[in-house]
Amino acid sequence: MLLQVASNFVEGVDKAFFIIMGIGVIFLVGLTTLMLVFVFKYNKKKHPKAVQVKERMILEVTWTAIPLLIVGFMFYYGYIAFMPMRNAPDDAIQVTAVGKMWEWNFIYANGKESKKLVVPFNKAVNLKLISLDVVHSLYIPAYRIKEDMVKGEEGFMWFIPTQKGRFDILCAEYCGVRHSYMSSEVDVIDEDKFNLWLTIIDKKSNKEELPGFLVLKNNACTGCHSLDGTKLVGPSFKGLYGRSEIVLTNDVERNIKVDEEYIKASIVNPDIDVVKDYNKGLMKSYQTVLKDEEIQQIIEYFKTPDEK
Amino acid sequence: MDISAIDNSFLKHGTKYKGILGWLMSTDHKRIGLMYMYAIMIFFVVGGLLGGLMRLELFRPGQDYITAQTYNAVFTVHGVIMIFLVVIPGLAAVFGNILMPIMIGARDVAFPKLNLFSFYIYVLGAILAIASQFLGKGAPDTGWTFYAPYSTDTNTNVVAAVLAAFVLGFSSILTGLNFIVTIHRMRAPGMTWFKMPLFPWSLYATAWIQLLATPIVGITLLMIIAERWFKIGFFDPNLGGDPILFQHLFWIYSHPAVYVMILPAMGVITEIIPTFSQKRIFGYKAIVFSSVAIAAVGYLVWGHHMYTAGMSTTARWFFSLLTFIVAVPSAIKVFNWISTMYKGSINLQPPFYFTMAFVFNFMIGGLTGLVLGSLATDIHVHDTAFVVAHFHYIIFGGMGFAFLAAIHYWFPKIYGRMYNNKLANISCAFIFGGFTLLYFPQFIIGMQGMPRRYFDYLPQYEWAQVFSFFGAIVLAVGVIIMLFNLIKSARKGAIAGPNPWNGKTLEWTIASPPTVENFEEIPVITEGPYEYK
Ligand SMILES: [Cu+2]
Ligand SMILES: [Cu+2]
Numbered sequence: 001m002l003l004q005v006a007s008n009f010v011e012g013v014d015k016a017f018f019i020i021m022g023i024g025v026i027f028l029v030g031l032t033t034l035m036l037v038f039v040f041k042y043n044k045k046k047h048p049k050a051v052q053v054k055e056r057m058i059l060e061v062t063w064t065a066i067p068l069l070i071v072g073f074m075f076y077y078g079y080i081a082f083m084p085m086r087n088a089p090d091d092a093i094q095v096t097a098v099g100k101m102w103e104w105n106f107i108y109a110n111g112k113e114s115k116k117l118v119v120p121f122n123k124a125v126n127l128k129l130i131s132l133d134v135v136h137s138l139y140i141p142a143y144r145i146k147e148d149m150v151k152g153e154e155g156f157m158w159f160i161p162t163q164k165g166r167f168d169i170l171c172a173e174y175c176g177v178r179h180s181y182m183s184s185e186v187d188v189i190d191e192d193k194f195n196l197w198l199t200i201i202d203k204k205s206n207k208e209e210l211p212g213f214l215v216l217k218n219n220a221c222t223g224c225h226s227l228d229g230t231k232l233v234g235p236s237f238k239g240l241y242g243r244s245e246i247v248l249t250n251d252v253e254r255n256i257k258v259d260e261e262y263i264k265a266s267i268v269n270p271d272i273d274v275v276k277d278y279n280k281g282l283m284k285s286y287q288t289v290l291k292d293e294e295i296q297q298i299i300e301y302f303k304t305p306d307e308k
Numbered sequence: 309m310d311i312s313a314i315d316n317s318f319l320k321h322g323t324k325y326k327g328i329l330g331w332l333m334s335t336d337h338k339r340i341g342l343m344y345m346y347a348i349m350i351f352f353v354v355g356g357l358l359g360g361l362m363r364l365e366l367f368r369p370g371q372d373y374i375t376a377q378t379y380n381a382v383f384t385v386h387g388v389i390m391i392f393l394v395v396i397p398g399l400a401a402v403f404g405n406i407l408m409p410i411m412i413g414a415r416d417v418a419f420p421k422l423n424l425f426s427f428y429i430y431v432l433g434a435i436l437a438i439a440s441q442f443l444g445k446g447a448p449d450t451g452w453t454f455y456a457p458y459s460t461d462t463n464t465n466v467v468a469a470v471l472a473a474f475v476l477g478f479s480s481i482l483t484g485l486n487f488i489v490t491i492h493r494m495r496a497p498g499m500t501w502f503k504m505p506l507f508p509w510s511l512y513a514t515a516w517i518q519l520l521a522t523p524i525v526g527i528t529l530l531m532i533i534a535e536r537w538f539k540i541g542f543f544d545p546n547l548g549g550d551p552i553l554f555q556h557l558f559w560i561y562s563h564p565a566v567y568v569m570i571l572p573a574m575g576v577i578t579e580i581i582p583t584f585s586q587k588r589i590f591g592y593k594a595i596v597f598s599s600v601a602i603a604a605v606g607y608l609v610w611g612h613h614m615y616t617a618g619m620s621t622t623a624r625w626f627f628s629l630l631t632f633i634v635a636v637p638s639a640i641k642v643f644n645w646i647s648t649m650y651k652g653s654i655n656l657q658p659p660f661y662f663t664m665a666f667v668f669n670f671m672i673g674g675l676t677g678l679v680l681g682s683l684a685t686d687i688h689v690h691d692t693a694f695v696v697a698h699f700h701y702i703i704f705g706g707m708g709f710a711f712l713a714a715i716h717y718w719f720p721k722i723y724g725r726m727y728n729n730k731l732a733n734i735s736c737a738f739i740f741g742g743f744t745l746l747y748f749p750q751f752i753i754g755m756q757g758m759p760r761r762y763f764d765y766l767p768q769y770e771w772a773q774v775f776s777f778f779g780a781i782v783l784a785v786g787v788i789i790m791l792f793n794l795i796k797s798a799r800k801g802a803i804a805g806p807n808p809w810n811g812k813t814l815e816w817t818i819a820s821p822p823t824v825e826n827f828e829e830i831p832v833i834t835e836g837p838y839e840y841k
Contacts, residue, residue, distance in 0.1 A: 003756055009684075016684045017755075024675035031646060032668055038649040039664070042585070043656065050586040050653040050840060059647075060594050060640075067639045071632035071678070078682030079625055085687065086621045134458040135551055137616060137691060141757025144688040148617045150552060151457065152545030155618045168766065172616075172691040172759040174451050176458065177376045180762035280446075282377060284463045 006167055006188075007143035008160040012081030014144070020074050085145060088158035092124035099129070099136035099149040101223040102178035104169065112201050117186045120194035121164050129155035133220055137173035140186060146172055161188040177233055177282065178223065212301025215294045219286065233282055235275045241302040247273040260299050267295055313803075314724040317821035335420035336824060340427050341405030342722070347434065348394050348402060349791075355389040356787070358382050363746075363780045366773045369765055376763040380449040381464070383761060385441055387452030388469055392476045393434055395703055396565060399572035400518075401430070401483060403714050404511045406722060408487065410815045410826050411505050413496025413833065418489040426482040433476035440468030451761060453562075456543030456554040460535045467533055474529045477522045480568070484518030487511055496814070498833035502596070505813045505837040506589065509596050510575025513603040517564045517571075521607070525561035528554065555617055559610035567606045569703060571599060573710030574641055577663055580717050581645050582838045583811040584660040585652030589838050591644040598637030605634045615686050624683060631681035638674055642667065657809065658732035662713035665740045669705025673698060676751065693772075694754025697747045705743060712739070712790070719794065720804030724821040727797035731789060738786025746779030813837050 005014075041047065095117070096107040106117045106127075119125045129138060131149035138157065139146040147157040171182035189197070207213065216222055216237070224233035235245070243258045249272065256262055256273065265272060267290065270283040290298075314320065318338045325333050331343060361382055365373050374382065409417055417423050441447045448469040450459040459466050491512045495504060531542045532554075541547025543554040582589045589595065611619060611627030619627075645667060654660070676698040679685045689695065720726050749772035754760075758769040765773070807816040818827060 013684045013688055016682055017679065017688075020679050020682055020685060021675075024678065028671050028675060031642065031671060035646050035649065035664065035667060038646065038652070039654055039656070042649065042652050042654050044653050047651075047653050051651040052588055052840060053590070053651055055591060060591055063643045064594075064636065064640055067636045068633075071635055074678055074682055075629055075632045078628060078684045078686075081684030082625070082687065083621070085684075134461065135455060135617075139691070139757070139759060141688070144684075146616050146687055146690060150545075150618055152550070153552070153618055168757070170757065170759050174380075174455070174458070174691075174761040176449070176462070177380060179380075180376070180759075180764045279375070279377065282446075282463065284461070 004142040004163070004167065006161060006163040006165075007140075007145070008162055009081070009085060009144050010142075010162075012084070016074075016077040016081045019077050023070060023074065085157070088126045088156060089124050092126035092158055093119070095119075095125060095127050097127040097129050097138055097149070098132060099138065099171065099182075100132035101134065101176055101220040102171070102182040103223060104138070104171075104182070104184045108198060110198060110201070112198055116184055117169060118194065118197055119161055119186060119188055120191040121161055121188050123191065124158060124160050126156060126158040129157065132218065134175050135173045136171050136175050136182070139170045139172040140167055141170070142167040143186075148173055161186065164188045164190070207301070207304050207306065210297070210301045210304060212294075212297035212299070215290070215297055216301065219289065224283070234278055237302070239306070246276040248276055249273050258302075263299055263302060264295060267298070313806075313819045314821060316823055317724060317819065318824045319723070319821050321824050333424075335416070335424050337405050337409050337416050337420065337423060338722075338822065340423055341402050341407075343427060344397060344401040344405060344430070347430070348397065351389050351393040351434070353787075355386050355394060356784070358386040358389070360780050360784065362386065363773075363777045365763070366765070367777045368773075369767060369770055371764070377446075377449065379763045380451075380761075381441075381447035384448050384451055384469070388437055388448075388473065390703075391452050391565075392473050393430075393437060395569045395707055396476070396480060397430060397483075398569060398707060399576060399711055399714065400487070400511055400514055400568070401427075402711075403507075403576065403718065404483075404487060404572065407718060407815055408508050408511055409490060409494070410818065410822060411508050411813050412491065412494060413499060413814050413827065413831050414490065414494040415826050415830075417486050418493055419486050422482055423486055426479045426486070429475060429479040429482070433472050433479060436468055436472035436475060440465050440472055443468060453558060454529075454532065454554075455558075456532065456535075456549070456551045457545060459532055459554075460544045467536055470529045470532050474526050477526045477529075480518045481522045484515035484522075487515040488519065491515075496830050496833050502593065503833055503836050506578040506592070506595055506599075507572070507575035510571045510578070510599050513599040514568050514571045517568050517603050517606070521561045521564040521568075524557060525565075528557040528561070531557075552614075552617055552619075555614055556610070559613045560607075563610040563613065564603075564606050566702070567602055569707045571602065573666070573707040574599070574638075576710045576714045576717070577645060577666055578641075579811075579813065580659050580663045580713055581648045582840070583717075583809050584655045584657060584663075585649050586655070586810065586840050587648055587652040587838075588836075588840055589644070590647040590650075591640075592836070592838075594640055595644055598640050601637045602634060605630065605637075609634055612681055612686070615683060616690050628681055628683045628686075632678070635674065635678060635681065638670075642671060642674075655809070657716075658727075658729060658736060659713050659717035659809075661733060661736045662709055662716060665736065666706060666709040666713060669701050669709060669743070673701030673706055676701065688757075689754050691759055692754040693750040693758045693760055693769075696760045697750035697754060700747045700750075705747070709740075712736075715794065717809070718815070719797070720808045721815055721820045721822070723798045723801070724804055724819075725797055725799075725801030726804040726808065727793050727801055731793040735786050735790035735793060738782055738789060740786075742779050742781070742783025742786055744779070746776050746783055749775040749779075812839060 094109055098105040106114045129149040131151045136149045137146055143159050145157055147155050167186045169184040226232050226236045229236045229238040240258055245256055246253055247256055268285055268287045271280050274280050318336055331339055365379055443465055446464045448464045448466045534540045535542050541549040543549040543551050609631045611623055612631045615624050753769045753772040804820050806820050
């Protein structure tokens with residue numbers, strides 16, 4: 001195939017592809033050739049008088065019955081390659097995959113969190129699928145699997161990685177402005193390395209322990225506002241408090257300093273004072289989403305200085 | 309030949325009004341059909357330009373000409389315009405209106421005023437659709453599928469776009485109703501059901517889908533509006549709703565809608581092949597029954613759009629099985645078309661070239677549809693460029709090429725004049741070549757895992773975007789040549805005469821262009837529609 005072969009499902013899926021496409025190509029080439037032969041042979045110049053042929057029942061019955069059999073055959077191969085995808089083994093490693101605008105988060109049983117999906121080679125992994133906002137779809141092309149993540153519902157997908165290395169994880173269900181950047185990777189490593197990796201739990205900084213940080217993460221604010229200074233859809237949160245910005249108020253530029261007032265106003269009415277070089281209309285008002293208390297927590301978080 | 313036929317035709321004589329009002333107030337099915345055609349052509353060009361803008365942006369990875377937000381709005385508007393303003397009304401509203409009454413030997417549709425009213429609902433819907441792009445807080449960015457909860461949540465102007473689709477649905481319902489009654493009540497004496505030509509038959513099957521399936525999407529769209537305005541929780545989990553319910557309701561309509569698009573296309577092809585082969589259609593009844601079967605079973609397969617959406621495993625395989633079964637009637641039609649050519653006397657004119665391109669594209673579209681109907685393979689290519697390619701092969705390669713075939717077939721009937729054959733063939737070659745170059749590579753990168761609706765992409769997918777971009781240019785050149793040829797010939801072309809292709813159906817027995825009344829005397833039908841001797 002055109003793609004890496006890296007999970008236990010690849011063989012079945014590729015076989016179904018091969019069978020369906022193979023039969024398809026035979027039909028396409030056969031029927032196209034037939035059509036072209038007729039067009040040449042019975043061209044008006046060579047064949048000035050059409051011959052009216054009698055309809056034959058037997059022909060019509062045959063060409064109904066044979067396609068029925070063929071599609072039955074195709075259905076069968078799709079079915080047997082698919083069914084195992086819905087039956088995860090009980091001893092699979094459980095990981096919770098969280099999708100939100102526009103990043104993935106993988107949470108392991110011992111509480112370890114990671115932006116990449118790190119898994120041991122040749123061991124079954126079962127992903128519990130959760131969305132915090134709109135529909136996303138976790139897609140690993142090299143594994144031939146994909147399943148939607150829907151808020152309020154819990155889905156799953158599972159696989160056994162059969163090759164070490166890194167493979168793309170993409171979001172396949174359209175989810176907004178940074179949909180095409182919602183990617184990550186599976187990192188398949190040896191089991192002993194994996195066990196070691198699992199025990200290293202990054203200590204959260206004191207700032208990340210603040211309740212305001214959780215509010216920002218749970219509402220997917222960080223999908224558009226980076227924490228490390230990268231320019232995304234909106235201005236970065238890094239060093240936000242006390243920063244001077246040029247904002248556009250009714251298309252008039254003015255200088256402001258980011259303070260409590262400005263942060264609150266930007267959460268409630270994001271389109272009033274828009275930082276220069278960023279666009280209006282991309283952020284909705286969080287007035288009805290966030291409690292006053294939560295807005296306070298966010299402000300507290302911004303006020304806390306970064307630690308070195 | 310003289311031009312008296314044109315002077316006596318519906319093009320010159322209309323209602324009591326003169327000039328433009330004579331068209332805008334006309335209840336003549338032919339004038340209404342032509343107004344649809346001009347509107348649809350304009351929207352097709354607009355939608356096509358938006359598609360070209362996307363191809364330009366995708367030519368290289370990263371951001372080049374437009375932002376991601378604009379790109380998302382562009383693919384939404386491209387989808388809404390093409391689906392709701394071009395393809396769904398498409399063949400039925402244009403050629404159904406102009407030709408169906410003539411082909412069954414009637415002077416007009418059953419409810420001519422309702423017909424004009426449907427046109428104005430269409431215009432209202434179109435205005436709303438365009439307004440949604442400019443009013444409020446930015447153009448809608450949900451894709452034409454309006455999936456919840458994104459559509460109930462995003463800041464952009466979704467309500468206007470949804471309302472537009474809702475209004476356009478009414479136009480579709482009323483046209484369907486009108487056609488059903490017309491076909492039941494107004495066939496010429498002696499034209500039994502099985503003496504009726506196959507294009508009207510396909511419109512009849514289509515009309516039932518329009519009538520029964522469109523209300524579902526209407527209600528669904530209203531539910532989105534209710535959710536956004538009154539916070540009633542249907543689909544948004546934050547309000548206690550279920551996002552998957554939206555997908556079910558949406559596809560219960562939108563899968564049958566694909567048949568609203570493609571059945572009349574099959575009907576057109578079924579008219580053209582006998583005429584240019586000078587042969588009776590092979591398997592008349594099989595074609596009728598397969599149209600009806602497609603319309604009926606087509607209601608029950610919507611779940612194939614949702615294999616990855618968390619349906620129960622049983623539902624997934626059951627929808628897959630039904631999807632495979634509904635593929636069979638389409639295959640039967642292809643066999644019938646090709647066998648009709650057997651031992652014919654094939655006249656290679658532009659409509660026939662477009663028809664051959666249709667059959668080829670439609671086979672590719674149909675066979676790749678089997679990949680999407682199969683469970684295991686769909687899981688991999690669902691929501692990738694493969695789906696985009698498949699869909700455009702069916703809708704553009706199928707319905708679009710049938711539309712072009714239909715224009716070139718009935719052009720002399722409608723305008724009484726002939727276009728330049730050579731230019732028509734050249735435009736057909738460009739359009740077919742450009743189309744193939746544009747969409748075929750998308751199958752391959754789809755299989756390699758390139759998701760759809762991506763503003764930016766990984767480097768391994770770049771080569772196909774380059775091919776597609778050049779394909780789009782070739783395609784555009786073809787469309788320009790074609791429009792130039794047709795527009796010029798509508799005014800200046802050689803006089804065509806009543807039956808330039810030696811066709812057998814009723815429209816070829818009357819003057820080109822037809823008079824306001826179509827028939828001086830309603831014909832009495834004694835034999836089938838394609839009785840070539
Ligand atoms: Cu996503
Ligand atoms: Cu469908």
